[in-house]
Amino acid sequence: MELKPETVRLLWFAGGLALFYLVESGVHTRPWHDSRSKRLVFHAFLAVLNTALMKLAVAGPLLYWTLIVEARGWGLARWMGLTGVTEIVATVIILDCADYWWHLWNHRIPLLWRFHQAHHVDTHVDVTTSLRFHPGELLLSGVVKAVWLLVWGPSMLAFAIFEASVSLAAQYHHSNFDYPDRVETALRTLTVTPRMHASHHSAMTPTLNSNYSILFSVWDRLFGTYIPPTAEHLEVQGLPYGRDRHLDLGYWFTMPFDRLPTDEELEGVIASKRDSSKSD
DSSP: OOOOHHHHHHHHHHHHHHHHHHHHHHHBSSOOSSOHHHHHHHHHHHHHHHHHHHIIIIIHHHHHHHHHHHHHTOSHHHHTTOOHHHHHHHHHHHHHHHHHHHHHHHHHSHHHHHHHHHHHTOSSOSGGGGGOOOHHHHHHHHHHHHHHHHHHOOOHHHHHHHHHHHHHHHHHHHSSBOOOHHHHHHHHTTBOOHHHHHHHTBSSHHHHTSOOOSSBTHHHHHTTOOOOOOTGGGSSBSOSSSGGGTTOHHHHHHGGGSOOOOHHHHHHHHHHHHHHHHHO
8 A cells, every 4th residue: 555645744753753752751861840641632732733724824835836846947956966865965954954044043033033932931841842833933934945945946855855854853852861971972963962952942041042953963063053061951941931831722822922021031030940940
């Protein structure tokens, strides 16, 4: 029986989620402060909701747009005559670099941060956090991806491999497990590890605004946004505000439209959370 592309994507996504959920169940690094089943149900609901909302608004148009770009030979990849494995490898590298910049812009541009903060308000990072994105962010991301596809012009196969790689990587580096220090340090020279990304979810501003890479950690090193993760970075995860409502569906949806706290307010809350963590 021949599997449809939609079925393959679903099996890949569900398989990765199940794998890392089981891994962190056995060798988790940080204790959970909420019921794991509650977290799974909440974030799975967000994933289903986003899939339903984005299938027609983003996924379908992007697929059609990729076919048009490929059929008409648009983009730098076609202009350079890239084909086969070379084109696939180049596409993964180029689009991963583009994803790095998109992630950085989501932190640096206030309008984009309004939507991205819905991902960061989670007070604990595990594989289910990889399901937690606001539909507004996904819609904006779809528009940006359409531009990347036009400029680069990847084949449908290369783009599908990139998207599958990003999906699995997001599940992996959000997972609640860690490696021994020497292994972790070695892996971090090339790829984004769970520890490196967990530090990105710290309530501490320096690391919250660093370590943006998705697949390859080289982008943070190359563009000066890399900060080595430390135990202190992982003391308090999630944003300093909205912590008591991080599993509130209404709050998650309306966050982009709320008033953003000032820097002074943030620093005060961060200091309070850090002191509370040390006293526990």
